[in-house]
Amino acid sequence: AFFLREQGIDAIPFGFFGKPEDISTEGVDFAFSLGGDGTVLYAARLLDNLGVPILAVNLGNFGFLTEISSCEWKEVFEGYRQGGLGLSRRVMLKVIVERGGKRIMTFSGLNDAVISANGMSKVVELDLRLNHNELGSYRADGVIVATPTGSTAYSVAAGGPILDPEMEALIINPICPFTLSNRPLVVSGNDVAQINVKKDQRTDIILSIDGQEVFPLQGGDLVFFEKSHSKALLVRSDRRNFFEVLRSKLNWSGGSDA
Amino acid sequence: AFFLREQGIDAIPFGFFGKPEDISTEGVDFAFSLGGDGTVLYAARLLDNLGVPILAVNLGNFGFLTEISSCEWKEVFEGYRQGGLGLSRRVMLKVIVERGGKRIMTFSGLNDAVISANGMSKVVELDLRLNHNELGSYRADGVIVATPTGSTAYSVAAGGPILDPEMEALIINPICPFTLSNRPLVVSGNDVAQINVKKDQRTDIILSIDGQEVFPLQGGDLVFFEKSHSKALLVRSDRRNFFEVLRSKLNWSGGSDA
Amino acid sequence: AFFLREQGIDAIPFGFFGKPEDISTEGVDFAFSLGGDGTVLYAARLLDNLGVPILAVNLGNFGFLTEISSCEWKEVFEGYRQGGLGLSRRVMLKVIVERGGKRIMTFSGLNDAVISANGMSKVVELDLRLNHNELGSYRADGVIVATPTGSTAYSVAAGGPILDPEMEALIINPICPFTLSNRPLVVSGNDVAQINVKKDQRTDIILSIDGQEVFPLQGGDLVFFEKSHSKALLVRSDRRNFFEVLRSKLNWSGGSDA
Amino acid sequence: AFFLREQGIDAIPFGFFGKPEDISTEGVDFAFSLGGDGTVLYAARLLDNLGVPILAVNLGNFGFLTEISSCEWKEVFEGYRQGGLGLSRRVMLKVIVERGGKRIMTFSGLNDAVISANGMSKVVELDLRLNHNELGSYRADGVIVATPTGSTAYSVAAGGPILDPEMEALIINPICPFTLSNRPLVVSGNDVAQINVKKDQRTDIILSIDGQEVFPLQGGDLVFFEKSHSKALLVRSDRRNFFEVLRSKLNWSGGSDA
Known part of the structure; x- marks a missing residue:
């Protein structure tokens, strides 16, 4: 939040601890999800119908929805703001x-x-x-x-x-x-x-x-x-693609090395 | 039980209604299971270690463990006593x-x-x-x-x-x-x-x-x-085999007719 | 072909016997496929890009692409011409x-x-x-x-x-x-x-x-x-739907009856 | 073969190059298979009915049947002769x-x-x-x-x-x-x-x-x-077990790390 304020951006932190809180989502333009895949799921449901992009930062292991590490997020956020990185639109x-x-x-x-x-x-x-x-x-x-x-x-x-x-x-x-x-x-x-x-x-x-x-x-x-x-809008990283995550998380192989 | 007494055989009826009762299984030589597959499962656990054959009569639809209908059981029982029908020994x-x-x-x-x-x-x-x-x-x-x-x-x-x-x-x-x-x-x-x-x-x-x-x-x-x-001992019918039941209960096909 | 001519429609019969022939598909407005699923596959490839509807009549058993029997085709064709039956557009x-x-x-x-x-x-x-x-x-x-x-x-x-x-x-x-x-x-x-x-x-x-x-x-x-x-355009029957065929041809069950 | 002769053991080398040769298997007491899994398959068929143990040395990557590397084989062979390592009996x-x-x-x-x-x-x-x-x-x-x-x-x-x-x-x-x-x-x-x-x-x-x-x-x-x-008799290594090979060759996981 500190970094964002420096950039002249208002930030409202809120948490997801197992149960959703009632949060006013009015006027939100952009959301950061800090946590795991579960946090992104919660944010996506909360922001449904609002057209708000979500930048999903993983605080632990990266997941299917959280490809961006806490070291990379600033760079990805800048990349997104400058138009270099697109949104992944999800049903x-x-x-x-x-x-x-x-x-x-x-x-x-x-x-x-x-x-x-x-x-x-x-x-x-x-x-x-x-x-x-x-x-x-x-x-x-x-x-x-x-x-x-x-x-x-x-x-x-x-x-x-x-x-x-x-x-x-x-x-x-x-x-x-x-x-x-x-x-x-x-x-x-x-x-x-x-x-x-x-x-x-x-x-x-x-x-x-x-x-x-x-x-x-x-x-x-x-x-x-x-x-x-409406769709969930997830900010894309250019660091990992879907199949790299698949390989890592689910032991995917297009074939064995045997 | 009536038919069995006529044959000079003692019969002890007992029931399985969701929860097992404490039943003395001492001196039991042969068991009839009247019901569905679940009744046979209960009987097999109750009679574990006793080497008692079970003749499983289905009162509803036949199942994997209950191939014998209530019309057939006398005939199967006679067949078993006369040695014409064997036991299926199950792990x-x-x-x-x-x-x-x-x-x-x-x-x-x-x-x-x-x-x-x-x-x-x-x-x-x-x-x-x-x-x-x-x-x-x-x-x-x-x-x-x-x-x-x-x-x-x-x-x-x-x-x-x-x-x-x-x-x-x-x-x-x-x-x-x-x-x-x-x-x-x-x-x-x-x-x-x-x-x-x-x-x-x-x-x-x-x-x-x-x-x-x-x-x-x-x-x-x-x-x-x-x-x-020990094994569960199920009296075999000669009417149906395992794969006929498989076809009927689980929609088995060795291949389509197409 | 006889029935079609009576209706003032030109018909060009051609066959598919394992190997495709070179056939002029120019000016074709509507195609009948008489045979099995294989015949429809051939017709669809031959007519690709032409936007020609195919009415697939099965001469043997009905299949996934040939739901219409030789007894039903006239009725289906009339139904299609009068606009009562639609086209199934297939990738x-x-x-x-x-x-x-x-x-x-x-x-x-x-x-x-x-x-x-x-x-x-x-x-x-x-x-x-x-x-x-x-x-x-x-x-x-x-x-x-x-x-x-x-x-x-x-x-x-x-x-x-x-x-x-x-x-x-x-x-x-x-x-x-x-x-x-x-x-x-x-x-x-x-x-x-x-x-x-x-x-x-x-x-x-x-x-x-x-x-x-x-x-x-x-x-x-x-x-x-x-x-x-372009897409393949298959005339729909109202007699059978996809899942009825699935049940019949592939032994589909949404669940057993057990 | 040189090492074996030093030990006073006769050795008959033969090859498997895609097609089996006619080889006299008379008097063979022990076989080494040098190659991959395919070589072991060939040796097992050749030696069927003879009760001859096979020590399968892999010359490339280890496989399901060739757990023993060319560095390990002497040690394994000694271990087997001294009775410390058993035979895996395979149907x-x-x-x-x-x-x-x-x-x-x-x-x-x-x-x-x-x-x-x-x-x-x-x-x-x-x-x-x-x-x-x-x-x-x-x-x-x-x-x-x-x-x-x-x-x-x-x-x-x-x-x-x-x-x-x-x-x-x-x-x-x-x-x-x-x-x-x-x-x-x-x-x-x-x-x-x-x-x-x-x-x-x-x-x-x-x-x-x-x-x-x-x-x-x-x-x-x-x-x-x-x-x-008869069974195939494969000399066991104590270095790897079946499930380690499974993990390595087929990407087995008992569960993901996710």
């Missing part, structure tokens, strides 16, 4: 919960939304529709709907493909489905996915956004997933 | 929990043992050893150790291979591991797998046996998995 | 081969392009770049670059995800890569993938387009893959 | 081809046997039986039957599990099957798998043993796969 996910015919909640997320059990019994029963077409029923530990940014988060652990982080698409990926014949689906940014929570489940069911916000669902709830109208 | 899993250097619990299971989170945060950190050799650390939703019988249960949903149900082996299969480079392991019936629960986990961790018994673990616990000395 | 793939700095071949495909060995030794060594960024080296049986339409063809057999057939994207999917740490990639329709065939391979290497056209590659060749400027 | 695969009711060929292999196409069209149609039970039909690029030793070779590239290299089992793993609903099978060392090559295939079909020996199959051929009566 955000909009999630709407309908209960008894009424929209009761709306969420936005940068990585993913997950419907799963909250309890010992893990199996949930969900019906999937895409643009009103029935796709089938899942008996599974849950379903992940992920953005391209989220393709390297929980979805990849559930066997999902890796998406170009700037493309317009969503992944629909069941978690441990009780069938041999399933695959992750990748749908267009114009598609609307719908998951109907069947009645009489054996377990409590929750909706998690970016692994940070949790909302309890009920049997009969309808949950809609679509691309948000 | 059971022995699970030992050590805490502070002491053995605090021992379980046996017919399908699997699962170490996983019990709460919103799902990621657990576990170290795996096989016969004292370090195999690596898992950051995952959990780890399944399954018998061949359990290869078609939770393990298959987590991407595991299908094992000949009568072979001597165990599967070690992580659930949603946060890496690209992992595979299910299949080890010999003579191997001992060990999972060390790392300290300072972000979530409560539980051990589940056959999805029916649950035991809370603590950071620092060591859990050992090996083949049990 | 086509453009493949360019460069050798010694010169563009020597250009192909278009509706399903996929595959670089693989042609011989006993199956392993090939390929370098992958995306928009000039190095992604890594593959030691594999080959690499598939597929359109969304092709996501249910060879790519799905190689473990690929299923894509909404009308979305703008390409899949880059290695065949049997010799590493544990790989995943199919899904990239935007604006991305350009590049595969460099390494020198000194142990086997002949071929490029196959839609499994129908084959071109021999040499060590040192560069192969570029991108979205074609 | 070998026996493959029998029947044509027109007659056994026409028998092979043994240390890694795997693969039935696949030899030509441009890659899809083959195969029926699988296990101990005379029908398991289904494969439409696939081929089928791999692998030993535990071979679980880290071609089978792992085709999505197979990793097996304890000393266990008694075989893997049956289709290559790119045209269905969503398939999984690798792991069967007991007592099981006999049978693959029937359907008639009227669109392509030539070959059987490959350890990727080194090739035999042309015909429609109607029956191919049987079972555990060989």
